[in-house]
Amino acid sequence: MSEQPRTSAQGHDPEQSAAFRRPEGVEGSFDPRGRDTPPQQGFEYTPPPPEALEKAFSRPPGSSEVLQRAPGDREPSEQASPDEDLFWSHSGDRDPWRNPTAEAVVGAPALAREGSEQHREPVPGPLLSTREVLFGRRVRPRALAALAAVALLVSVVGGFIGRITAEEGNPLTNPDVTLAKVEPGVDRPSGTVAAVASRILPSVVSVEVRLGAQGGTGSGVVIDGNGYIVTNNHVISMAVGTPDAQVFTVFSDGTRVPARIVGRDPQTDLAVLKVEVANPTVAQLGSSADLAVGDKVIAVGSPLGLESTVTSGIVSSTHRPMRLAGEGTDTNAVIDAIQTDAAINPGNSGGALVDGNGAVVGINSAIRTLGTDGQGGSIGLGFAIPIDQVRRVAEQLIRTGQVRHPELGVNAKSVTDGTVSGAQVQNVQQGSAAEAAGIAEGDVIIKVGDRQVNSANELVVAVHKHRLGTTVPITVVRGGRELVLDAELR
Known part of the structure; x- marks a missing residue:
C-alpha cells in the first residue's frame, strides 16, 4: 500500500497548517499590525504599491483608521455580547449592504422638477444665410457677387463654344433644315394605275373554298348584275361533288357571302359562281383581240390571300399556247394565253387582267416559276385566259351549265x-x-x-x-x- 500523508490529531495536514495558519499572536481575521512590522519567520507580505498609487489612495498622514476593524478593536460601547456574531448583527440579514441574499429594489427614476432648465423648450436661433452655409463668415458679400458673375460668364462662354463644336463636329446634320411639302390634291388622269384600280377593285372578289380541314383561295370577277362571277375551275374544283363543301366570296368592302357553282369547264379552266347580292359592281369586259405586245396592263386579285392586291406591267406576248394541269384538280386545259410581266402569284387565279382603260381583257390563270411543284413566286411570267374566250364560255355556262367545244378528232x-x-x-x-x-x-x-x-x-x-x-x-x-x-x- 502507498504511504498516506500524516495528519495531526485534529485531522489537519501539518504542511497546509503551516502555509495557511494565522500568525502567532493573531486571533481574528485581520492582522491589526502595520506593514512596518517585520514578518514572522515563514510569512511574506506583498510588495509595496507604486508611489503614484500610494499617494492617490493612502490614508492621510497620522491616521490609524483601517477599512475594517478587527473584533477586538471595537469601542467599549460597541462591544458585542458573547452570543453576538462578530460579523453579523441581528439586523444584518435585513441590511442590503451586508446581506448578499437581499433583493434589489428599483426606485423611481430621477426626474427633474417642473420648471427646471432641463424641461425648457429650445428657442430657435436665427436662420443662416447662403453665404454662411457655404463659406461661413469668411467671404465678403462683394467677393461672393464677383464669384457669381464669373460663374455666369464661364457658363455662357462654354455653351457658345459647345454649340459651335457640335455643329462643326458633325457636318452631316443641320438643325436649321425644314423639308418642303407639295400642295395637296394630286391630279390622277383616267389612264393611271390608281385611277384604273379604283374602278376595277369593287368588281373583283376573293373566293374561299372550305372542305373540312382543307381549303383554298383564289379570285373572281363580277361579270353580270345578277350576281354571276367568273373564276378558274381549279379554284373551286375541290368543292364539286362534296355535300359539305362551302364556297364564299369576299368583296372589296369586306362583305362576305356564300356562293353556288353554276357550271365549270375543265377544258378551258373556267367556272361561273352565283351570289345573292343586290346591285353588285360589274366589271367592264374589253376585247383581247385588240391587245398588242407592250400594252400596259394591271393584275387585280388576292395573291396569297391578300385581298384587293394590284400589280402592273405590260403585255409580254399574245396567243401563247399554255397547257394547264394541276394536282388535286381535274383541269386539263390548253389556253391561248396572254403573257404578262405583271406580278401574279398563287391566289391571283380567277382575278382580272385589265387594260389601261379599266376594261377586263383576261382572267389570270397561271404562272411560270423556278420553284418546285409550282410553289415558287412570280418571276414575271404570268398567263391569262383571253376575255374573248372567257365571254363565250361564261355565256354557255350561265345558259346551260355546260360547254361544248369543237374537236378535230x-x-x-x-x-x-x-x-x-x-x-x-x-x-x-x-x-x-x-x-x-x-x-x-x-x-x-x-x-x-x-x-x-x-x-x-x-x-x-x-x-x-x-x-x-x-x-x-x-x-x-x-x-x-x-x-x-x-x-x-x-
Whole structure:
C-alpha cells in the first residue's frame, strides 16, 4: 500500500497548517499590525504599491483608521455580547449592504422638477444665410457677387463654344433644315394605275373554298348584275361533288357571302359562281383581240390571300399556247394565253387582267416559276385566259351549265425538222371530223384556218377558236408535200 500523508490529531495536514495558519499572536481575521512590522519567520507580505498609487489612495498622514476593524478593536460601547456574531448583527440579514441574499429594489427614476432648465423648450436661433452655409463668415458679400458673375460668364462662354463644336463636329446634320411639302390634291388622269384600280377593285372578289380541314383561295370577277362571277375551275374544283363543301366570296368592302357553282369547264379552266347580292359592281369586259405586245396592263386579285392586291406591267406576248394541269384538280386545259410581266402569284387565279382603260381583257390563270411543284413566286411570267374566250364560255355556262367545244378528232405530238414545225398526227378517231376530211396518221398539221400551228398545244387552241359546225381548211404535210383538207368541226 502507498504511504498516506500524516495528519495531526485534529485531522489537519501539518504542511497546509503551516502555509495557511494565522500568525502567532493573531486571533481574528485581520492582522491589526502595520506593514512596518517585520514578518514572522515563514510569512511574506506583498510588495509595496507604486508611489503614484500610494499617494492617490493612502490614508492621510497620522491616521490609524483601517477599512475594517478587527473584533477586538471595537469601542467599549460597541462591544458585542458573547452570543453576538462578530460579523453579523441581528439586523444584518435585513441590511442590503451586508446581506448578499437581499433583493434589489428599483426606485423611481430621477426626474427633474417642473420648471427646471432641463424641461425648457429650445428657442430657435436665427436662420443662416447662403453665404454662411457655404463659406461661413469668411467671404465678403462683394467677393461672393464677383464669384457669381464669373460663374455666369464661364457658363455662357462654354455653351457658345459647345454649340459651335457640335455643329462643326458633325457636318452631316443641320438643325436649321425644314423639308418642303407639295400642295395637296394630286391630279390622277383616267389612264393611271390608281385611277384604273379604283374602278376595277369593287368588281373583283376573293373566293374561299372550305372542305373540312382543307381549303383554298383564289379570285373572281363580277361579270353580270345578277350576281354571276367568273373564276378558274381549279379554284373551286375541290368543292364539286362534296355535300359539305362551302364556297364564299369576299368583296372589296369586306362583305362576305356564300356562293353556288353554276357550271365549270375543265377544258378551258373556267367556272361561273352565283351570289345573292343586290346591285353588285360589274366589271367592264374589253376585247383581247385588240391587245398588242407592250400594252400596259394591271393584275387585280388576292395573291396569297391578300385581298384587293394590284400589280402592273405590260403585255409580254399574245396567243401563247399554255397547257394547264394541276394536282388535286381535274383541269386539263390548253389556253391561248396572254403573257404578262405583271406580278401574279398563287391566289391571283380567277382575278382580272385589265387594260389601261379599266376594261377586263383576261382572267389570270397561271404562272411560270423556278420553284418546285409550282410553289415558287412570280418571276414575271404570268398567263391569262383571253376575255374573248372567257365571254363565250361564261355565256354557255350561265345558259346551260355546260360547254361544248369543237374537236378535230386527232391525237398529235409536236415535231420539227429544223425548218418547219407542226403537230404530227398519232391516230385518228373514228367518226371524227379529221376522218371525214381525209387526215391520215403521220400527217403533220402546220395550219388551221389562217393560224399557223407549231406544236400540239397550238393545234388545240387553233381548233377551239372556231365554233361548232364550222368548216375549216386544214393544211398538212404528207410525203414532203403540202395538202389543204377541209374539215367540219364537230
